[in-house]
Amino acid sequence: MLRWFAEHGRRDLPWQTDPTPYRVWVSEIMLQQTQVATVIPYYSRFMERFPTVTALAKADLDAVLSHWSGLGYYSRARNLHEAAGLIVGEHNGAFPDTLDQAMALPGIGRSTAGAILALSKDQRHPILDGNCKRVLARYHAVPGWPGESGVAKRLWSHADAHTPDANVARYTQAIMDLGATVCTRTRPHCDVCPVADHCATGLTGTPEQFPGRRPKKIQPVKETRMLIVYSPDGSVLLERRPPAGIWGGLWSLPECATHEDPYEVCVQCFGLETASVDALPGFRHTFTHYHLDISPLTLAVTDDSTDIMERPDLLWAREADLEDRGLPAPVRRLLEDFFRMDESPCQERLTA
DNA sequence: AAGACGGGGAC
DNA sequence: GTCCCAGTCTT
Structure with missing residues (x-):
């Protein structure tokens, strides 16, 4: 050897x-x-x-x-x-x-x-x-x-x-x-x-x-909706995940269960009035132990209450802020796509 | 002993 | 798509 x-x-x-x-x-x-x-x-x-x-x-x-x-x-x-x-x-x-x-x-x-x-x-x-x-x-x-x-x-x-x-x-x-x-x-x-x-x-x-294979198991499929809550100045709302569990401690997007109303979540959880929900293309993220189907929604903040955020688990982030934050890989990709669309002239989403 | 925990490379 | 990778921690 x-x-x-x-x-x-x-x-x-x-x-x-x-x-x-x-x-x-x-x-x-x-x-x-x-x-x-x-x-x-x-x-x-x-x-x-x-x-x-x-x-x-x-x-x-x-x-x-x-x-x-x-x-x-x-x-x-x-x-x-x-x-x-x-x-x-x-x-x-x-x-x-x-x-x-x-x-x-x-x-x-x-x-x-x-x-x-x-x-x-x-x-x-x-x-x-x-x-x-x-x-x-x-x-x-x-x-x-x-x-x-x-x-x-x-x-x-x-x-x-x-x-x-x-x-x-x-x-x-x-x-x-x-x-x-x-x-x-x-x-x-x-x-x-x-x-x-x-x-x-x-x-x-x-x-x-050799060595013998791991016994095969069917992986469950979970689904979630990720909210891209964006303000007129071009920043998006990030929420810090709990210290343990999936993506523990990382900054991610607010999530909204299928049975919840995204408008209501924004009001109840963040005190934000929003309008114009749009769906972006969904995608699947696969972990070792389950699949996660992610449906992104964009919501435009309509009121001017972006200064009310004093919670340590919330953050308004502009595109340039993302590289200094720990983000899950699929969330980073999603936001990169979002900001790239933002620059593209064929999108009128933010200009109304 | 079994499950949780991410993402990507190799095929 | 499937399997696996210079594993460890919690339950």
Whole structure:
């Protein structure tokens, strides 16, 4: 593995050039359930804005969420920010040196804690990310879906047995790179695999059948109406979502259940008189666990009461304000389209 | 043990 | 469309 890594491993990823615990930590959190190519631009912007754990701890959560906007799993950003405060407040600004202390931080489980300490301090800890699960399930022909506790337990045992006493950082990067570039989900390249000779499935079996698939489930379909409440000065009303749950803590559009009257919602919830409801084309946003059918409605504010908003969960935002706010990806796209229509001469919606 | 939690890349 | 990804947290 180490010989293969020296020749074929990835050594030039942004967090590898200067693998401090902080830089590795941020990368590992971003890489949870997210592919390297997606992470890289986010990582660059994040490290430029929050170069140290102190800078991250001092920042507003809003600033952190805006740099996370579009990555998904926003609890990762909230946990990262909270953990930075704990590191500054309880660890004198130094990332914890033991596995248990690292795992005590929010957002850091066993695999991430092991990866950070292995990659940044060469400590001996096994990891078990998606790449390792695939490599080990194939190498040892472990049947079953890794989401089952018994299967995960066997994989952890193999991971620990393979982890060397020396060169842990390089070995850890090697097994992840092997999974990412050779032992790929479909059509693995067993002909160039450095461990194919001892692999239980590579040359003689069917590696694609490992690991076992997640049991299939029908995903429910939910629907909502999103209100684009716009004022004559070209700003739209944003509402902050609750800290937990879907899109937790992000700025989104007010929503209106199918049985509610959008005019009434504007009056009751925001004290705003509106007119001229228009429907924009609906679209479907798909999550891991359900589909969300979104029907956007535009409402023009008719009275001049835009100065009554003193609520911290409400915000009038112009187009230029959006980039500094954490918005769910579909809401960001929707508002970008809305403002783009606004500029287009064929629309008379705002000019009446 | 099972479900919640986003978004995008690969196919 | 489906599957999955450098998982963790809550229930």
